[in-house]
Amino acid sequence: MATAPDPRLQRLLGGPALAALRQRLRRHYERGGTDGGRLLLDRLQAHEQEALALLSGRPARPARSLRLDLADLQARLQAAGLADSLRAALERLDGPIADATAERAAAQAAWAAVQTRPGRDPRLGAWLQAATGLGLLKRLARQDPVAAEDLLTQAGAVLARLPAAGLPRSQLAALALGDAHALDAGRPTATLVLAAWRHGEASADALAAEPDTPPQEERIRDVWARAGVLVNELARPVLVLNLPVPRHLDAAPWLCGEPAYLSLRWLLRQRPDWPVAGRPVFVCENPNLLAIAAERLGTHGAPLVCTDGMPAAAQRSLLEQLGRAGAHLRCHADFDWAGVRIVNHLLTYAGATPWRMDSARYEAAAHQATASGLALAGPDAEARWDAALAPAMRRHGRAIAEEALADTLLEDLTTGP
Structure with missing residues (x-):
């Protein structure tokens, strides 16, 4: 007392x-x-x-x-x-x-021990040495080194099972941590796993600097997908036409010449070996254009992938697979501000090149458009591949849908670039 x-x-x-x-x-x-x-x-x-x-x-x-x-x-x-x-x-x-000085010294020693603990998963160890790694860990652990050790142990248990082969996130959480919701969005362990995984990816810096990426939750789903984990395996499948049969399959699960949907689940579990090295694969924004190509060209059209707006996890996973297989991705979208953002994103993320998406073609289309055409709306965007495109669009103030350009686009699908 x-x-x-x-x-x-x-x-x-x-x-x-x-x-x-x-x-x-x-x-x-x-x-x-x-x-x-x-x-x-x-x-x-x-x-x-x-x-x-x-x-x-x-x-x-x-x-x-x-x-x-x-x-x-x-x-x-x-x-x-x-x-x-x-x-x-x-x-x-x-x-x-x-004794604040002694307490600070003890805290620094405790965090240094956390940061350098031997036996850590090497991906976590490398991430902890990064400039922002320890700071994020402290925030997630509420400045408690003991809680931080627990989080790192849990994250290590998850990373030990990655990459997976189309494993649902809830199942991964149950297997690694005994709690099906332990890797839900916003949970500290999930944040650590994603941070460590992204740090180890060669494309992490470019992705983080991309201002036209989809909302944060969509990016999280993409990171899980690259790790072979399904967040919502049946959400927004990717629409394709005339993709060649992967080498490891006797037959494709789609009919040549007919539009088909590929789920994220199938893409991650099959990991298709696409025979597209050196071949052009065309990318459009709108399902209607792909339907027109199927109707007019049938089996004689080049491979075509539809992003259906800004690409989601399935679209990005397929484009990433095709790019790694050596395909030359050629992308097109509506001539509106959203379309410019989509192409910007595909150029940065997927290594695509523009497909009939320049200021000269916009000018020609704008002059031919009817007076009842759609006006440009929403915040504008600069086209990274053509500095003259955005000024031309501002000058005309008119949006041009992909479907209005179907005739010229189908020429490339028939004859190649």
């Missing part, structure tokens, strides 16, 4: 009126100060100056600052039987004084 302060000490330095002064004195010790040397106190109130004068045995003076001789004050407090030191007096009045 704490010893009650001497009533004389309470009268000298206690009470609410001197609480601010006591806090200033306590900070001296919290910062590692001792009971030796001198301590300068400035901006003193009159009643604080009077209390310090009584405590140190000095005559009160109308001054705003005072330099305390702490060794002399310690001797006075001991001689009066009030306390062994000023620090002891302050602790009797307001409780123990923490």
Whole structure:
């Protein structure tokens, strides 16, 4: 049980009126100060100056600052039987004084141990050495090194099962952590796993710098997909036409010349070996254009992939597979601001090149468009591949749908680029 302060000490330095002064004195010790040397106190109130004068045995003076001789004050407090030191007096009045310097040093040592613990999954270890790694871990662990160790252990258990082969995220969470929801969006372990996985990807920096990427949740789904994990395996399948049969399959699960949907589940579990090295694969924005190509060209059209707007996980996974297989991706979209963003994204993310998507073709289409055509709407965007395209679109103020350009686009699908 704490010893009650001497009533004389309470009268000298206690009470609410001197609480601010006591806090200033306590900070001296919290910062590692001792009971030796001198301590300068400035901006003193009159009643604080009077209390310090009584405590140190000095005559009160109308001054705003005072330099305390702490060794002399310690001797006075001991001689009066009030306390062994000023620090002891302050602790009797307001409780123990923490050594902030020692606590900071201990915390730094604890976090250094977390950061360098041997036996860690190498992907986590590399991420922890990155500039933002330890800071994110501290935030997720609420500045608690013990909680951080638990999170890293859980993240390591998940990473040990990656890459997967089309494993649902909930099943991965149940197998690795015993909780089907432990890797749901926003959960700390999921955040660590995704951060470590992205850090290890060669394309992570380019993806993080891409301003035209889909919303954050969509990007998270894409990262899981690249790790072979399904977040929503049947959401937004990718629409394709005339893709060649993968080498490891005896027959494709679609009919040549007919539009077909490929699910993210199929793409991640099959990991198709696409025979497209050196071949053009065309990419459009709108399902209607793909339907027109199927109707007019049938089996005689070049491979065509539809993003159906900004590509989602299935579309991005297929384009990534085709790009790795050596396909030359040629992309087109509506001549509107959303279309410009889609092509910007495909050029950066998938390594595609524009397909009849330049200012000259826009100008020609805008001059031929009817007066009842659609007006451009929404925030504008600069075309990274053609500096003249956005100014031309602003000048005409007209959106041109892909379907209106079907005749010229189908020429390329028939004859090649």
